[in-house]
Every structure is written in structure tokens, then in C-alpha cells.
Amino acid sequence: MRSTALKKYQKLESSGLWREAPELQRREVVVAFGEASLTLSDPRTETALSHWSLPAVERINPGELPALYAPGRQALETLELEDPTMIAALETVRSAVASERPKPGRLRGQLLLGGTLLVVLLAAAFLPGALIEHTATMVPAAMRQNIGQVALNDLSRVTGAPCADPSGQAALDRLAIRLFGEDPPQLRVLPDGAALAMHLPGRIITLNRSLIEQENGPEVASGFALAEAARAAASDPLVPLLRHAGLRATFTLLTTGQLDPAAIEGYGAELLLQRPLTLAAEPLLDQFEAAGVPATPYARALDPTGEATLALIEADPFAKGTPGPILADGDWISLQAICAE
Numbered sequence: 001m002r003s004t005a006l007k008k009y010q011k012l013e014s015s016g017l018w019r020e021a022p023e024l025q026r027r028e029v030v031v032a033f034g035e036a037s038l039t040l041s042d043p044r045t046e047t048a049l050s051h052w053s054l055p056a057v058e059r060i061n062p063g064e065l066p067a068l069y070a071p072g073r074q075a076l077e078t079l080e081l082e083d084p085t086m087i088a089a090l091e092t093v094r095s096a097v098a099s100e101r102p103k104p105g106r107l108r109g110q111l112l113l114g115g116t117l118l119v120v121l122l123a124a125a126f127l128p129g130a131l132i133e134h135t136a137t138m139v140p141a142a143m144r145q146n147i148g149q150v151a152l153n154d155l156s157r158v159t160g161a162p163c164a165d166p167s168g169q170a171a172l173d174r175l176a177i178r179l180f181g182e183d184p185p186q187l188r189v190l191p192d193g194a195a196l197a198m199h200l201p202g203r204i205i206t207l208n209r210s211l212i213e214q215e216n217g218p219e220v221a222s223g224f225a226l227a228e229a230a231r232a233a234a235s236d237p238l239v240p241l242l243r244h245a246g247l248r249a250t251f252t253l254l255t256t257g258q259l260d261p262a263a264i265e266g267y268g269a270e271l272l273l274q275r276p277l278t279l280a281a282e283p284l285l286d287q288f289e290a291a292g293v294p295a296t297p298y299a300r301a302l303d304p305t306g307e308a309t310l311a312l313i314e315a316d317p318f319a320k321g322t323p324g325p326i327l328a329d330g331d332w333i334s335l336q337a338i339c340a341e
Helices: 084-100 119-126 130-140 141-159 164-179 219-234 237-247 246-256 267-271 281-291 295-304 308-316 327-335
Strands: 014-018 027-032 038-040 049-051 067-070 078-081 186-190 196-199 206-207
Touching: 014 164, 027 078, 027 084, 038 327, 049 141, 049 164, 067 084, 078 084, 078 219, 119 295, 130 246, 141 186, 141 206, 141 237, 141 267, 141 327, 164 186, 164 219, 206 237, 219 281, 219 295, 237 246, 237 327, 246 295, 246 327, 281 308, 295 308
Parallel strands: 186 206
Antiparallel strands: 014 027, 014 078, 027 038, 038 049, 067 078, 196 206
16 A cells, blocks of 8 residues: 555645646546655546645645645645645645754755865855856756756746646557657647647656647657656756756855746746757667657658658657557547637
């Protein structure tokens, strides 16, 4: 049986009302209290809609009912809860997190290692690149997810909010599992923007709606998702974000475990202008083969003539067809309507 963050509960679930963004309607979800996160799922399909890091959960309306929570201070999502047991469990976790926060005036944050303050100060003065890279290596997965979500919100100011049709997003989640296995990155479809695909900290990959709406099948979108995941693995996406945020914000993140959202403003527009990292053909082909995705549709989408992507086309592991469907026909139809208003 799945355990939770609190030993008194072997399994804890309740219903709730989830709103993905302020302009969207609330929808009923099943809230599962896990070891390190809240999982919000569709009660009919049991598809996971969102994962919240427990230490980051904030109570928006203390003392009021129904209780209103968010996955962070700058988050757009909200969750209404009326179940007293679930509310008590969340409040217990929040109290524990608050009690463990170091008091003002001390060296704070989970990221600060004893005895490194002098090294960090010297790095800030003489080796800014080293400070940024060192900080990036110290940021845990839950914090990366929070930072990535703030960056996605900033990117949405330029591209529009990620397309949010529920059945389309559910199909996109199934595509992510099909491509990457049981612990996939988050895939999101953006309605606008010049970039066809991008990646953000916290294992977030964005795809342009044209990769879905203008294609006859999921092969092209799948190829861009696999390539973007390879770029994220080759070069830490948190490093360029911290360069944009600056040394002061980076140092604050390292010493307090907090990154000022204001320091991320404008990063989305900057990201749209960056040229994607060029990927070597052979390791990328290995990714396509492991995922059971043909490389030729992706290669042709990059260069219709095939001249610049000949290596991908000639060595396509599935030039004669995939070993199985990438996505069911019904899911592909739903995915094509993910940006429908």
C-alpha cells in the first residue's frame, strides 16, 4: 500500500475543486496525499492532472473554509478542499516545514553546505559562471519544478497560456508516458511563439501547436519532444535561467533556497530567441529507437529537402514503420483539439 508523508496515514485521498488558472473553470479532482507530493487526478479517467510538491504548498485563506491552497506563492493553480482529514494533514506538513525554517540572521536554506560561505563569496566576486553552475547543481527536483513553472508563466506572457483542453492534455500525458516511460517530463502545448519546441527547468517541455494541428499524426511532435529532452539532458536548463536572473538572485537562491520570481521576468521572451542546441545524429537516433518513433518525420520537419538532416533519414531505425502505434487514433483526435477554445 502506498505510504504518505505522515506515518499516521497509510493512504489518504479526498475530492477537491481544482482550477488550473484564474481564467479557467474549477473542475472536480481526486486529491492523493503521497510521500512528497499531492497528486490531482481526473476522477473518471484516473489520469494525473497535476503534481504539487508538499513542502511548497501554501494556504491562501488561513482559517477559512473551504480551505484554498496553491502549489507556491506565485502559482496560478488553486485547490479547494473541504475534507477535514486532508486539510489537517496538509496543515501538519505546513507547520512542520515552517518550524524547520532557519531563523532570520542565520545561514538559511537547504542548499547551503556548512563551511562554503567564503567559497561562495569569492565565487560571486571572481567566478560568476562557477557560482551559477554550482548553484544549479544544488537545486533539488521539487524546487526545479517550482522554478520551471514560474518560467512557464513568464513564457506564457509572450506565447499565451498553455493549451488546456482537458481531453487533449490527457492525451498529451499519455503520449509523454509512451515516449519516456512511467516518469515522463511534463509536455505542454503553446498556442503561439516562433520556437517549435523548448525546455524549462523541472522537466517541462513545450511544443508549438503547429506540430500537432498541421500534421497527420503524432510522429513529428514526438520527434521534437524527444529531441528537446535530449537537449535538456545535454545542458542543464537551470543554468541559462540563472544567468538571466543575475548573480544576486542566484546567490539568494543558494543561501536561502528561494528565487525571486521578479528575477525571472523576461526570460520567456529571451528563450524564444535562442537557437536550439545542435544534436549529434547518432545519440539522437538511439533515443528515437528506444522510444519506437521514426526519425524521418522529425528530420523532414526540420528540413523539407532532407539535406541538413540526411544522417537522421538514412539511419532511421523505423524507416519501414514503427513497431506499434505511437498514440491511439482517439487520443490523436483529442490532442489535435487541445487548443480549441
